[in-house]
Amino acid sequence: MTTTILSTPQAQPGKQEPTGYETPKPLRLDELHGSLSDPVLGSMTLLNEIAGRYPEAVSFAAGRPYEKFYDPAQLHLYLELFTRHLEEDLGRTPEQVRTALFQYGHTKGLLTDLLVQNLAVDEGITADPESIVVTTGCQEAMILLLRALRTDDRDVILAPAPTYVGFLGAARLMDMPVRPVREGAGGIDVDDLVTQIRRARAEGLRPRACYVVPDFANPSGLSMSLADRERLLEVAAAESVLLIEDNPYSLFNADGRRLPTLKSLDRRRSVVYVGSFAKTAFPGARVGYVVADQLVEGVTSGEGPLLADQLAKLKSMLTLNTSTISQAVIGGKLLANEGSMASATRREAEVYARNLRTLLDGLHRHFPAPGAQVTWNIPGGGMFAVLTLPFEADDAMLEYSAARFGVLWTPMRHFYAGVGGTHQIRLSFSVLDSERIDLGLARLAALVHDRTTKR
Amino acid sequence: MTTTILSTPQAQPGKQEPTGYETPKPLRLDELHGSLSDPVLGSMTLLNEIAGRYPEAVSFAAGRPYEKFYDPAQLHLYLELFTRHLEEDLGRTPEQVRTALFQYGHTKGLLTDLLVQNLAVDEGITADPESIVVTTGCQEAMILLLRALRTDDRDVILAPAPTYVGFLGAARLMDMPVRPVREGAGGIDVDDLVTQIRRARAEGLRPRACYVVPDFANPSGLSMSLADRERLLEVAAAESVLLIEDNPYSLFNADGRRLPTLKSLDRRRSVVYVGSFAKTAFPGARVGYVVADQLVEGVTSGEGPLLADQLAKLKSMLTLNTSTISQAVIGGKLLANEGSMASATRREAEVYARNLRTLLDGLHRHFPAPGAQVTWNIPGGGMFAVLTLPFEADDAMLEYSAARFGVLWTPMRHFYAGVGGTHQIRLSFSVLDSERIDLGLARLAALVHDRTTKR
DSSP: OEEEEEEGGGTTTTTOOOOOOOOOOEGGGGOOOOOGGGGGHHHHHHHHHHHTTOSEEEESSSOOOOOTTTTHHHHHHHEEEEHHHHIISOOOOOHHHHHHSSSSSOTSSSOHHHHHHHHHHHHHOOOOGGGGGEEEEEHHHHHHHHHTTOOOOTEEEEESSSOHHHHHHHHHTOOOOOOEEEEETTOOOHHHHHHHHHHHHHHEEEEEEEEEOOOOSSSTTOOHHHEEEEEEEHHHHTTOOOEEESSTTTTTTTSSOOOOOOHOOOSSSOOEEEEOOOOOGGGGGGGEEEEEOEEESOOOOTTOBBBBHHHHHHHHHHHHSHHHHHHHHHHHHHHTTTHHHHHHHHHHHHHHHHHHHHHHHHHHHHHHHTTOOOOEOOOOOSEEEEEOOOOEEEEEHHHHIIIOOOOOOEEEEGSSSSSSTTTEEEEEEESSSSSHHHHHHHHHHHHHHHHHHHO | OOEEEEEOGGGOTTTTOOOOOOOOOOOOOOGGGGGGGHHHHHHHHHHHHHHHHHHEESSOOOEEEETTTTOHHHHHHHHHHHHHHHISOOOHHHHHHHHHSSOOOOOTOOOHHHHHHHHHHHHHOOOGGGEEEHHHHHHHHHHHHHHTTTOSSSEEEEEEEEEOOOHHHHHTTTTTTTTEEETTTTEOOOHHHHHHHHHHHHHHHHEEEEEEEOOOOTTTTOOOOOHHHHHHHHHHHHHHHHHEEOOSSOOBBBSSEEEOHHHHHSSSSSSEEEEESSSTTOOGGOEEEEEEBBESSSTTTSSSSSSHHHHHHHHHHSSSSOOOHHHHHHHHHHHTTTTHHHTTTTHHHHHHHHHHHHHHHHHHSOTTTTTTEEEOOOBBBEEEEEEEEESSSHHHHHIIIIIIOEEOEEEGGGGGGGSSOTEEEEESSOOOHHHHHHHHHHHHHHHHHHHHHHO
8 A cells, every 4th residue: 555645835835824823922931830940850951961061070970870781682681581481481372472562551560470579589578469560660650659649739748858859850740849858867857757747737738648768868878777767667657648668779788788678667558669670670671660559448349449559540641551671671680580689780789889988988088087178978888978068069069070170970959859958969979980989089179179278 | 799688577576566556547539639530540441341351252442553463573673773773873882872772861762863754754744853752652742741731720721522531631640621622524623623712711711732633533533634734723823822733543544645744734833743653663662752843932041942852851750761672672663664654554554444444344234324323434544433323322331232242342432521422432443353343343233233122
């Protein structure tokens, strides 16, 4: 069959432009959704733009996983492993495999069984498969939760300040205000959480949930103690507030000691667990998931009874399904590692642990204690540490640092919804090697010297 | 490095349950976002649930592409082709290819150049690469647009009634009211569009855009004439309303005659074009895109000047990127077909055209004119036709039809935001063969006989 487009503008050279109509007015930014005028949404673009202009700089800015162990051949292998799994383990016919790989599928995804295994093996979490929704990265999981929990202007969410900028952005997109909670040396300050919940209620607001990254948080690098985890769970139950536990980094501990996730300690279905394969497999796949085993009352007959079922309904109008190809590749990686991403990422975890040691050793050398002009925290793992400087570290200072000293970092103020972190910077050490870390710290020391001697 | 989880619930058998706290109350549906109580979101789940209980029925319900030409080996081939394209055509080093396939990437996607070629080859559209954002299926493109255009309670969007349920659901998710526009035998009624725009303005509302599928619309199967397309463009310009053109089906014309898309006729940047690979490649990939070349005033320096740049900002907080693996597979399919999905889908287009003829012939045989109890429209292509029945065709009737006569279809009322389509059903003929179509129509005729003789 050959098809001809009957008439195109090119085919009508003599056709007159319609008259009497104006070219539509350009759109104005203030006629678009408020999030688009919010610095939170623009900040990452801006930081990437600065970084892009200094490709030779040592970058402590990029929060990306180490990539030298990636190999395109793995994609084929994992696809193949998952296809064989569908055929051999699940007994699907070739036609059913074809349908699973190519067609629209079950909104909750193709990986729920493999995720049940993974959660048991790596996290000691016993998950009901029906409580899991595979998402387009954990970002979509946060969007779904924020959408579900926002009924009207009274709903608010709590999060430590500083917090992951992707969560702040997602909340802004879903019109959900974020109320900050103080963060101490051990992560979220549970006493302040209680204070903030009660303050919000006194203002007539409904605090629906608290977002928290208990292990090696982005950006602070901090982790919660076991006692604080248990207290946090008690507070959540007592105050009838959900906890949204985001766990991208817990496998990357530097000392071989891991604390249990909130979800593994959760006996009252207080915790919605958000998982990511961006750091344990690779970001491009855009595969994450949410475990939401909370019961929902009042649902239509025929619908499942869990919050996960409601999140799946929202997903069916947001992205319909998570890419089957991406799911197959992640499924293949899980199969290749008997369900354990801890085992799959052993080499990466060693790189991060070594880099963290190099960073902390280097900081001691470059900023010896007596001066105490520069201080930092001591994360137990993850990808991030935070430095406090004796001068303001804003975007202009970043630009100065890049242009004059060839070193990039992230101003911490971008991780505060309101004000905060003015003198702090985040150092990410995940994609560097020891020499670059040392070089970057030497350049950072030169910046500090420059700014402090000029005062 | 070996890691021990220091303490898990299982490891503390003697540990007391904390006392003094209640198990959190279950969530209530009315405490979740309003969209979750809207029939629009539940309707597809409900229809799938009914269909799932009658696997032996002939299904005119599924709006899926024909899948017998799919082959898992294609995934490997396309991945390989795209990888080679990055290396050989774009001169990327192996390290850069690895980064492109595995890491976080440019929010607008990896495929913009291939899409520029595809739009020129298949649609006669000249697109600025910077105006394109690759999305997680066209569903995400609609979400981005609806989010961008919703600033406050005055913003509304227009769409023909009936319209694609995924658009109605996306609008509900983004809190954007949809105002219905009448549909005639030639698609959207442009006069009624003007009436509805003015009526909305008289109510103090801001009609921001009109959603339209000019070719073989889902669910109606109808197409707009060239004259109506040109009038629609004039009205959009005169009224300063954007047109959101969704084009999943235009390649599937049954008679070899195609009309130009609105975007190819657009001389005033009135049209935002939404493209999909769900029907031309495969749904599981979840790859779509949006062409948004509208200028936006008031943006921060360093940001791009187009609506596409604002949509990319929203996307950076919704899904971050579109799956790189999915993009690579779709890119490979484009490369294998010199950028032409029309050429890539020749066999599928033949199946759909043949099925449409079989359906229309069968309808004539099973429902001869004199009775005129059953009428239908005559689509020029696509995947759908609409029947009008002499009795109400609701979900209960669908259940009756499936249980007693073994035939499934879709009640048209699900495609009306408000009321409408009570006696109409959508017949999808994309995944059937001629025998199943004939069998299904015979069963449908039996249902009609049953319902009309019982009266």
